[in-house]
Amino acid sequence: MKENEEGIAPGQALEEIRDLMNRSTRTYLCRWSPLLCGLVALAGGLVARGLIGSAGAHAGDSGFPIAPVFIVAVITLVLGILVPFVFSLIRAGKKGIALSFNANNRRMFVTLFLPVFIGGMMSIAMCSAKTGMYEWIPAVMLCFYGLAVSNLSKCSEPSLEWPGLFLILIGLTACFLRRYALELWILGFGAVHVVYGVCLIFKGRG
Amino acid sequence: MAEGNPILLDGYDKLFENRVRLGVMSVLAANDSYDFVSLRQMLGVTDGNLTTHLKALETAGFISSIKQFIGRKPNTSYSITEQGRSAFAAHIGALSKLLKV
Numbered sequence: 001m002k003e004n005e006e007g008i009a010p011g012q013a014l015e016e017i018r019d020l021m022n023r024s025t026r027t028y029l030c031r032w033s034p035l036l037c038g039l040v041a042l043a044g045g046l047v048a049r050g051l052i053g054s055a056g057a058h059a060g061d062s063g064f065p066i067a068p069v070f071i072v073a074v075i076t077l078v079l080g081i082l083v084p085f086v087f088s089l090i091r092a093g094k095k096g097i098a099l100s101f102n103a104n105n106r107r108m109f110v111t112l113f114l115p116v117f118i119g120g121m122m123s124i125a126m127c128s129a130k131t132g133m134y135e136w137i138p139a140v141m142l143c144f145y146g147l148a149v150s151n152l153s154k155c156s157e158p159s160l161e162w163p164g165l166f167l168i169l170i171g172l173t174a175c176f177l178r179r180y181a182l183e184l185w186i187l188g189f190g191a192v193h194v195v196y197g198v199c200l201i202f203k204g205r206g
Numbered sequence: 207m208a209e210g211n212p213i214l215l216d217g218y219d220k221l222f223e224n225r226v227r228l229g230v231m232s233v234l235a236a237n238d239s240y241d242f243v244s245l246r247q248m249l250g251v252t253d254g255n256l257t258t259h260l261k262a263l264e265t266a267g268f269i270s271s272i273k274q275f276i277g278r279k280p281n282t283s284y285s286i287t288e289q290g291r292s293a294f295a296a297h298i299g300a301l302s303k304l305l306k307v
Contacts, residue, residue: 017298
């Protein structure tokens with residue numbers, strides 16, 4: 001077997017393939033992230049459900065425990081971002097991959113977080129409103145997050161299209177069925193994340 | 207030695223002999239899609255060089271490209287085709303076989 005003229009020896013080629021495949025992978029977040037995020041959302045949503053009570057004291061009623069629910073929401077938000085992020089860092093560290101913040105990642109983060117930030121600001125504004133706007137908050141969150149996710153499907157991960165659409169659909173449903181806003185929030189942020197997360201993990205295995 | 211042994215070279219693809227093409231295939235095999243600039247940075251080659259090799263791979267049907275605008279900047283992203291994936295896998299298989307002999 002003659003050596004490849006301007007190419008490389010088979011052993012070296014395999015070595016380079018392995019190296020490039022490892023280095024090039026955009027493992028900013030590992031594939032467990034959506035599942036972890038969904039579990040945090042499920043936990044947070046259920047705690048909020050418990051606080052509000054099963055008596056059906058739906059949002060907007062006087063005596064709505066806004067302060068404790070707000071604290072639970074903030075904790076859920078922080079954990080929802082932090083847990084997948086820290087988990088990804090640990091996994092990447094074990095695999096010896098440096099998490100690079102390249103142009104693609106930056107674009108991805110702006111695409112995701114700009115609509116989420118706007119939706120978040122609207123939600124906070126609704127929290128501070130004296131009149132009963134609370135029941136609209138889950139719908140706003142779901143719609144903006146759904147839009148962000150379905151946009152993200154265009155610039156990075158095509159498989160994000162259907163969870164994005166589901167989130168928007170659930171968000172719009174929450175606009176009309178405001179009595180069940182929190183339940184729909186749990187369905188959207190919890191169940192959709194978990195289902196997508198499980199699919200992602202199995203897709204990676206297969 | 208391999209000249210008289212076609213089975214040994216089964217799956218070996220001449221197109222992947224070049225280092226840049228092999229690099230492109232490695233990166234695209236590991237990622238759903240990759241844009242031109244990131245690809246160039248990753249492989250450390252010049253624009254013209256990369257373009258030539260990308261064209262060769264695209265002509266062979268191993269990769270596909272999508273041209274789009276992000277803001278005002280044109281952006282071309284590449285992804286591996288099914289045909290490319292199986293050819294690349296076969297090539298890697300052939301390389302490992304060669305090493306074992």
